[in-house]
Amino acid sequence: MVMHPTKLLLWDIDGTIIATKGAGEAAMDLAMKDVFGIDANLHAIDYSGRTDPLLGRMLCEHYGVPDSPEKNQAFVDAYVRNLSEILAASPATLLPGMEVLSILTQRKDCLQGLLTGNVRAGGKVKLESVDAWQYFKFGSFADNCFNRNELAPKALEIAREDFGVAFTPKQVFVIGDTPRDIECGRHIHACTVAVATGKYPVQELAQAEPDYLFENLSDTEVFLAILDEVDATTIQ
Numbered sequence: 001m002v003m004h005p006t007k008l009l010l011w012d013i014d015g016t017i018i019a020t021k022g023a024g025e026a027a028m029d030l031a032m033k034d035v036f037g038i039d040a041n042l043h044a045i046d047y048s049g050r051t052d053p054l055l056g057r058m059l060c061e062h063y064g065v066p067d068s069p070e071k072n073q074a075f076v077d078a079y080v081r082n083l084s085e086i087l088a089a090s091p092a093t094l095l096p097g098m099e100v101l102s103i104l105t106q107r108k109d110c111l112q113g114l115l116t117g118n119v120r121a122g123g124k125v126k127l128e129s130v131d132a133w134q135y136f137k138f139g140s141f142a143d144n145c146f147n148r149n150e151l152a153p154k155a156l157e158i159a160r161e162d163f164g165v166a167f168t169p170k171q172v173f174v175i176g177d178t179p180r181d182i183e184c185g186r187h188i189h190a191c192t193v194a195v196a197t198g199k200y201p202v203q204e205l206a207q208a209e210p211d212y213l214f215e216n217l218s219d220t221e222v223f224l225a226i227l228d229e230v231d232a233t234t235i236q
């Protein structure tokens, strides 16, 4: 008998799974130099939780340089190229509690995917630098996407089409480190799990009212118990 997964975990990358010590930011600044010839600083804009293509657009607006779909793609390509070089010299680090990823990979009742503002190539480079790309069966990435909220329905669609499972909202967990991740999860009525391993402290994340809020996921048992509650409530 084929056992279908009963839980879908959708993970954010930056500040949730890994810390890149500013590699992403530096790669964006270098991409602006490569494509538009300007000395940009990503910190000049409100960049947390935005998609990579949107950051390119926002930087162009901020610095008053003309943008186009072709230029935006060139920016993304330059960003990935610079990111690879930076991470090759100084790899990302896995955040506390992320041992849970390998535990969940062993479980047939859990399907793990990525739900991220990263473009696929950028997310892959980041996670490969900590050997964590292997834990994810699929991803809803931000290639050509300017609105993060569109990525959550897309993740459910991929789960349905590629894995043949139509998860109910109660079976879906969106895990992230910013209020935008919580908003994104709420958009599909998923269970939202916030972790304070990124830029936002617990108190600030609490204001966005996630269903669960953790300093980090190093208390694996507590997190797994939350996942197991799903079976108790949805399986008759």
Ligand SMILES: [Mg+2]
Pocket: 012, 013, 014, 015, 016, 049, 176, 177, 178, 198
């Ligand atoms: Mg994040």
